[in-house]
Amino acid sequence: MMPVVFFGHGSPLNAIQDNPCTRAWREFGRMNRRPVAVLCISAHWYTRATQVTAMPLPRTIHDFSGFPPALHRFSYPAPGAPELAARIQQLLEPVVVTPDASWGLDHGSWSVLCHVFPRADIPVLQLSIDATQPASFHYELGQRLAPLRAQGVLIAGSGGLVHNLGRYARGDPPPQDWALRAEQQLLDLLQAGAHSALVDYKQLGEDVLNGIPTAEHYLPLLYVLGASAGAARILCRGIEGGSISLLSVQFDA
Numbered sequence: 297m298m299p300v301v302f303f304g305h306g307s308p309l310n311a312i313q314d315n316p317c318t319r320a321w322r323e324f325g326r327m328n329r330r331p332v333a334v335l336c337i338s339a340h341w342y343t344r345a346t347q348v349t350a351m352p353l354p355r356t357i358h359d360f361s362g363f364p365p366a367l368h369r370f371s372y373p374a375p376g377a378p379e380l381a382a383r384i385q386q387l388l389e390p391v392v393v394t395p396d397a398s399w400g401l402d403h404g405s406w407s408v409l410c411h412v413f414p415r416a417d418i419p420v421l422q423l424s425i426d427a428t429q430p431a432s433f434h435y436e437l438g439q440r441l442a443p444l445r446a447q448g449v450l451i452a453g454s455g456g457l458v459h460n461l462g463r464y465a466r467g468d469p470p471p472q473d474w475a476l477r478a479e480q481q482l483l484d485l486l487q488a489g490a491h492s493a494l495v496d497y498k499q500l501g502e503d504v505l506n507g508i509p510t511a512e513h514y515l516p517l518l519y520v521l522g523a524s525a526g527a528a529r530i531l532c533r534g535i536e537g538g539s540i541s542l543l544s545v546q547f548d549a
Contacts (some may be wrong), residue, residue, distance in 0.1 A: 298331055298445045302453040302530070303408045303518045304542040305339075308360050311370055311407035315541045317409045320532035324546065325412035332448035333377045333419040335441065337520075338404030339455035339513040346388065347424040350395035354420065357402045372406035375418035377388070378474070380449070384423065389442050396424075404454040404516075425515050433514050435495045438522020449457035451523045453516030457482045458507035458541035471535035477531070479505035479541045486528035486545060491521050507541070525549045 309320055341361055354376045358368050385393045401502050405422055441451055479506060485493050496517060497504055508514045526549030534542040
């Protein structure tokens with residue numbers, strides 16, 4: 297049984313930096329069994345439908361601007377897995393999952409996976425997040441994807457438990473108090489296995505609402521929760537720019 301994992305991916309610069317979280321992501325890759333494929337649910341493929349990448353060679357998408365040339369040139373040439381894409385379509389029925397041949401791997405995927413599997417030799421697929429659906433829909437899709445774990449597929453969500461760009465500060469500012477409180481509140485629920493409360497996150501109070509002003513960076517966590525059981529184990533944590541959480545957690549059950 298493969299674990300499931302949620303990565304707080306933070307800035308795209310993490311792809312080319314060495315820091316406590318990038319080292320923890322590398323250690324995750326070394327310490328766990330090599331998967332046959334990775335299914336990544338990234339905050340940065342936020343659509344109005346459910347789609348899955350189905351091309352044999354997904355492109356590396358540089359979905360950002362204003363970063364160093366080395367980051368814009370960065371390539372993560374992992375293969376795709378069209379046959380697994382078809383299997384995912386079957387698992388998620390009756391939800392219509394459209395095979396996609398144009399997206400590829402955005403930085404929510406490759407900025408982390410380049411540390412976890414630096415050789416880029418494991419097939420990677422992305423599943424899009426349907427912005428028109430409620431939180432419970434995404435959790436239920438995660439539940440339907442859970443059988444893939446027994447087939448050697450690593451299910452990975454990539455986003456941020458706390459992600460408020462409007463309150464982000466450049467440089468290395470201290471974490472804002474509300475961001476620390478929100479991250480700790482959500483972590484306590486993760487470690488308690490309180491899935492219902494995490495799905496119904498809009499009822500968790502002002503700090504969490506400040507931390508999740510838009511849903512796209514939080515919803516990948518719900519796929520991971522749906523595919524898992526038991527409590528979360530911390531891989532790394534930290535707050536970038538005062539308002540973006542790097543908290544990354546693994547579920548073994």
